[in-house]
Amino acid sequence: MGIQGLTKLISDVAPHVQKQSEMKAYLGRKVAIDASMSLYQFLVAVRGQDGQNLTNDQGETTSHLVGMFYRTIRMIENGLKPLAKRTDRRNLAEKELASAKEQGDTESINKFSRRLVKVTPQHNADCKKLLSLMGVPYIDAPCEAEAMCAELAKSGHVWAAASEDMDTLCFGAPILLRRLTFSEAKKLPILEFHLDKVLQGLDLTYSQFVDLCILLGCDYTQSIKNVGPKTGYSLIKQHKDIESVIENLKANQTCPPDFDYKSARQLFLSPDVAPTADLKLVWQSPDVEGVCQFMCVENGFNRDRILKSLEKLTTGAKKAQQGRLDSFFKSVPKKIDDSSSSTKSANKRKSAPKQKPNPKKSK
Helix, strand or coil, rough: CCCCCCHHHHHHHCCHEEECCCCCHCCCCCCEECCCCCCCCCCCHCCCCCECECCCCCEEEEEHHHHHHHHHHHHCCCCCEEEEEEECCCHHHHHHHHHHHHHHHHHHHHHHHHHHHCCCHHHHHHHHHHHHHHHEEEEEEECHHHHHHHHHCCCCCCCEEECCCCCHHHHHCCCCEEEECCCCHHHCEEEEEEEEHHHHHCCCCHHHHHHHHHHHCCCCCCCCCCCCCCHHHHHHHHCCCCHHHHCCCCCCCCCCCCCCCHHHHHHHHCCCCCCCCCCCCCCCCCHHHHHHHHHHHHHCCCCCHHHHHHHHHHHHHHHHHCCCCHCCCCCCCCCCCCCCCCHHHHCCCCCCCCCCCCCCCCC
């Protein structure tokens, strides 16, 4: 789910902080990708003509493999260096599905059935094996995928985190890319958010931004009744934190009994992530024969198509290795300044000294 209404709020209050780009603009960039959501998307969307998931001769699902294979190639072909980061997440919709079945609502049954698609340990193992054969590194997160992606970006191991969940910004990712994992057929531009610019545009500190996102509605607690994006933003601007907001709620704005905002705040500010101090990420040349063995022999994909795509992978990997001009200089991640609700004064240029009048005499 992410953060409800955050993208629109940013667009309304500070539209200049949302940048749109094409994938080719990220030539040579290292990006940590939330692969858990991608796996779910592949299992839901990649289907045969009968509407069922693709399978191999043993009847095992292979939709996740073909999705991961071609999506990874598209990124590398455009010069990106993806780092796959995965963790398990499942939307629980059993009640809605049961109700839809009772009412005979076919459309809702299909909707909630898709939400209950489960990424299994075998799906994860398959994709990790495929990524290794393709030369793409991956990391298993101890908790949330977005938090680990954000940590990799904060520590300078990658340039940005890629996820559809806006709470990646809440975890402190300095740069967030959305729509990076969308299919090429959608023809939608990639959305680029810089956390420091978002904070400046909203005129909030990082801690105030986290509290705002909790008020808007996140995955980790309930939200306050009748407090939407605009109201939540106004309340945080006026009262600075959730505690003060709660003290000043109107009669029709009530907190649910299970509004555990403190735990949600702690999760955002101090998430459980794997240590990155000694982490080494290495992108390697693809194992062409290994990929063919796994995809074609073991899982029944067409060898000619796989080989043709692997040519793009090899070419794209070389393009990514060429990198960018700024990759020759060490990147120092920006530290989030939480000392003030506005950084504008710190960024102002010093006034230029007044120019002395021309001493030449006028004729």
